[in-house]
Amino acid sequence: MKGCYPIVKKVSFVTIVSIVLIFSMSLLIYAKEAQIEGENLNVRTGPGTEYDVVTQVNPPENYSILEESGDWAKIQITDEEGWIHKDYFSVIEEVTPTEPEELEQKEAISEQEDVTTEETQSDKTEEINQSGNLTGKRVVIDPGHGGRDVGAIGESNGYESRYTLRTANVMKEILENQGAEVFLTRTRDQYIPLTSRVSFANLHRADVFLSLHYNSTPEFPDVQGIDTFYYSDRDQQLAEYVHQGIISQTEANNRGIDQQDLQVLRTNHRPSLLLELGFISNQTEETHIQSRVYLEAISRGIARGLQAYFR
Numbered sequence: 001m002k003g004c005y006p007i008v009k010k011v012s013f014v015t016i017v018s019i020v021l022i023f024s025m026s027l028l029i030y031a032k033e034a035q036i037e038g039e040n041l042n043v044r045t046g047p048g049t050e051y052d053v054v055t056q057v058n059p060p061e062n063y064s065i066l067e068e069s070g071d072w073a074k075i076q077i078t079d080e081e082g083w084i085h086k087d088y089f090s091v092i093e094e095v096t097p098t099e100p101e102e103l104e105q106k107e108a109i110s111e112q113e114d115v116t117t118e119e120t121q122s123d124k125t126e127e128i129n130q131s132g133n134l135t136g137k138r139v140v141i142d143p144g145h146g147g148r149d150v151g152a153i154g155e156s157n158g159y160e161s162r163y164t165l166r167t168a169n170v171m172k173e174i175l176e177n178q179g180a181e182v183f184l185t186r187t188r189d190q191y192i193p194l195t196s197r198v199s200f201a202n203l204h205r206a207d208v209f210l211s212l213h214y215n216s217t218p219e220f221p222d223v224q225g226i227d228t229f230y231y232s233d234r235d236q237q238l239a240e241y242v243h244q245g246i247i248s249q250t251e252a253n254n255r256g257i258d259q260q261d262l263q264v265l266r267t268n269h270r271p272s273l274l275l276e277l278g279f280i281s282n283q284t285e286e287t288h289i290q291s292r293v294y295l296e297a298i299s300r301g302i303a304r305g306l307q308a309y310f311r
C-alpha cells in the first residue's frame with residue numbers, strides 16, 4: 001500500500017523535469033544519485049551477486065550513479081567505484097541549472113515529495129536547531145575504527161566502524177546547522193592509524209575533537225549506556241557538558257564521565273573527548289543506534305553540550 005504514493009509522485013516529478021528540459025536544455029546539468037536504503041549494502045566489482053564485494057554502504061548516504069546495467073547501478077564512492085542492486089536504493093534525479101534560481105526551487109519541491117516521514121521529522125529538528133550558536137567553531141569528528149579494523153561487533157553482527165561513521169555523518173549535519181565547521185577524520189570505510197587521527201585534529205586547529213565509539217560486552221548482554229572519557233584536566237568541564245547534553249537528549253543509561261589514558265586523547269593538543277555512545281552487544285541499544293532519529297538525539301545532545309561549553 002505504501003508503494004502507491006511514490007509512483008504518482010515520481011510521475012509528477014518527471015513532468016516538471018521534462019518541462020524544464022524543453023525550455024532550457026542548454027542550461028542544465030543532469031545527474032542521478034543513488035540514495036542508499038539497505039543497511040550494510042554490498043558494493044560489488046560487477047553487476048551481479050557473483051562479483052566480489054569491495055565495500056558496503058549505508059543509509060542515508062548518497063552516491064552518484066555512473067552507469068546502469070539491468071537491475072544494477074554503478075556508483076562512485078570517494079576514490080573507488082562499484083555496483084549495487086536497485087532494490088536497495090532510490091534514485092534522486094538532480095537537475096542542476098547553470099544559473100536560474102527558479103529551477104532550483106522546483107527541484108527542491110520534487111525532492112521533498114520523495115522523502116520519508118523519518119527524514120521530514122529530521123528536517124524539523126534541524127530547523128529548530130538552526131540557531132547558529134556554534135558559529136566559527138571547528139569540530140573534528142573521529143568515527144572510530146574503519147577498514148580492516150571493524151571495532152566491536154554488535155548483537156546483530158553490525159560493525160562498530162560502520163555505526164561510528166553513520167553517527168558522524170548525522171552529527172556533521174546537525175553541528176553544521178548550528179554554524180560549526182565540521183571535519184571528519186574519515187568519510188568512508190577506511191583504516192586510519194590513531195596517530196593520523198590526532199594529527200588531523202592538530203592540523204585543523206580543532207576547537208574540539210570528538211572520537212566516536214560504541215561499546216560491547218557480549219558476555220554481559222544486559223549492559224547498556226553511555227560513557228564519556230577525557231584525559232587532560234582542562235577537558236573535564238568539556239566532558240561534563242557534552243556528556244550531560246547527550247544523556248538529556250537520549251535518556252540513555254548514564255555511565256558517567258571518567259579520566260582515562262587513551263592515545264587519541266593523551267597525544268592530542270586540542271580539547272578532546274572519547275565518547276562510548278552505547279553498547280552494541282545490547283539488543284535494545286543496538287536497535288536504537290540503527291535509527292537515524294536516535295543518532296539525531298545524540299547529535300543534538302552534543303550540540304547543546306558544546307554550546308554550554310563555548311558560552
Ligand SMILES: [Zn+2]
Nearest residue numbers: 144151213214
Ligand atoms: Zn571503539
